[in-house]
Amino acid sequence: MRLPLILAAGLMAAGVSHAETPAPSNDQPTLRAIAADVDPKALEGTIRALVGFGTRHTLSDVTSDKRGIGAARRWTKARFEAISKDCGGCLTLETPSQTFTGKRAPNGVVVEDVLAVQKGTTDPSRVIIIAGHIDSRVTDVMDFTSDAPGANDDGSGVAAVIEAARVLSKHKFPATLVFAVLSGEEQGLYGGKVLADHAKAQGWKVEADLNNDIIGNSHGQSGVMDNTHVRVFSEGTKAVETPEQANGRRYNGGEVDSPSRNLARYLDGLADRYLTNLDVTMVYRTDRYGRGGDQVPLLEAGYPAVRVTEAVENYDRQHQTLRTENGKAYGDTIEGVDFAYLAQVTRLNAIAMASLASAPPPPSGVKIEGAVSPDTKVSWTPTPGAVGHRVWWRGTTDPTWRFSRWVPGAATTTLKDVVIDDFFFGVSSVSADGWESPVVFPGAAGSFESAAPATAPK
Structure with missing residues (x-):
């Protein structure tokens, strides 16, 4: 009863x-205005420029002005500088880097991220990040000379980052926004590690990392079309959970209430209220089965992070050498990008960043x-x-x-x-004007407080 x-x-x-x-x-009418400002043509222009560099493999040429990852990173930095000029210098450019050696980088490689930082007006130590990786690959992950267009993986994510910077730089927010274009994802999630280490070194209190990876395709490999859903992956329990915290969580609950999981619920609610014909499908996993993304190093550093990915994937266009076999085309070319759909996913990111940065901290x-x-x-x-x-x-x-x-x-x-x-x-x-933070579950399992000290971004 x-x-x-x-x-x-x-x-x-x-x-x-x-x-x-x-x-x-x-x-919040501001969120509708931000969503309306996202331009599919601008997204297309970014991806066409990135594809034009031939390959953006992490191990590719860094000196050429026309081909390779070095040219692509310099082009990205120039785009951020142009956006900053339009907003009166509101963006600060940072290029943190580290040298990595590993199975997919046996001779060592310098991995450099390109970050545009829009400092918050009243709460600058609190940081909201949007990220995508600029590097691309073909079937052989060590082939750094063949053309690797990377239009969707992850030109789409980079385009969303740059377009979010263009749109959000027209507004001011209490918290700091970071627009992050990462390198080295395909060789070992290296760009995410550079970002996580940089966040700690700068004392950022990261409230959210929205990692966008493969977000522009609406036609699945099986023939299914879906341009009205986007998947948001989130970890169930914290990667940094201690054994003592795990024991408490197992007894009292919290397996589905990490800050990342409640961040995913936050995105779901925003899509329902402010976007037309786009629904968030929450996936209760850190990433797709057996696969990974640059949100993982952020999670391992103790920061809330989610992966944003299209609803249906076409694996003939992912990690494939350009070719045609039995009448079927393989390769991550621009023909596989649905720019109207990509604009919808970009809108979700932009309004999420604006809402998080406008609200009080959790x-x-x-x-x-x-x-x-x-x-x-x-x-x-x-x-x-x-x-x-x-x-x-x-x-x-x-x-x-x-x-x-x-x-x-x-x-x-x-x-x-x-x-x-x-x-x-x-x-x-x-807040007094109705901005609301994500929900926080009680105790260590749900706390948004990160491992990094809370000092203002430098």
Whole structure:
């Protein structure tokens, strides 16, 4: 007999203020304007330019101005510089690099990332990243001389990064935005490692890394077409979880509530509210089965990160030497990119970055109490820049947050007749103008606090 009473209480709490102060409106017209500003033609222009460098293999020529990864990186830097000029110098260019030696780089290779940093106005230590990798390959991962267009893998991701920089540089945000074009992904996720190490060295408090890899194709290898969905992969438990934390999480829950997982839910909600004909498919995996991406080194450094990837893949166009066999064309050419679909995925990234950077930081110190009680007490540390918080709960098998209560001012609330044993809980922070952070699950399993110290970006 308890379940109907609990559900009724939850539904009532979702619509009733905790006090007389109503919750701010959470409708953000700015996000619709940002989405409308994304230009499919600009995305196409970027990919055509990248394909024009012949190959962008990590081990390819770095001195030529016309061919190889060196020319492609210099072109990318010039594009960021042009965008910065248009916004009055709002972007700072950084090119961190490291030398790696490994199975796919036996003679050693300098891996350089190209970063454009848009410093936050009031909370610059908090950082939101969008990333894509500029390097390309053919069937033989060591072949650095053959043409490797890399139009979709990952010219599409790089195009999204550059277009997001163009669109978002027209606006100002409390938190810092980083537009990251990475190298060395195909040789060993090296560019992601350079980015993660740079973030730590700079003292960035990374709240989110949106890694975009293979996001421009809408025609699957089996003939299925899907231009209305995009997959967002997220880790279930933190890569940096300690054995003690794992024991607590196994007993009390949190397997599906890492900060990365709640970041994926955040993107899903934004797509539902602000985009037309694009839905997020959340995939409860760090990446595709047996495969990887540059979000992994960020996760290993303790930063929340997700991988954004098209809904259906065509493997005839991935990691393939250019050729035609039995009438079938192989290779990652520009003909395999759907620019209207790529624009939709870019819109999702842009509004996610804007929303995250405009909201207060996610709450810290989230705790729940209520053992052997019919009620659940939820508490947290007051969040700078927040006028209130929203307390969320859902059934333990629900994929998304279902019920909520608005709590202005205070840093605790008691949910009457909501039994702690039967639900998962979380808290988000809300600004005076209605910007809302991702939901934070209680304890170490859900904390967004990264391993890096929180100091302003240099």
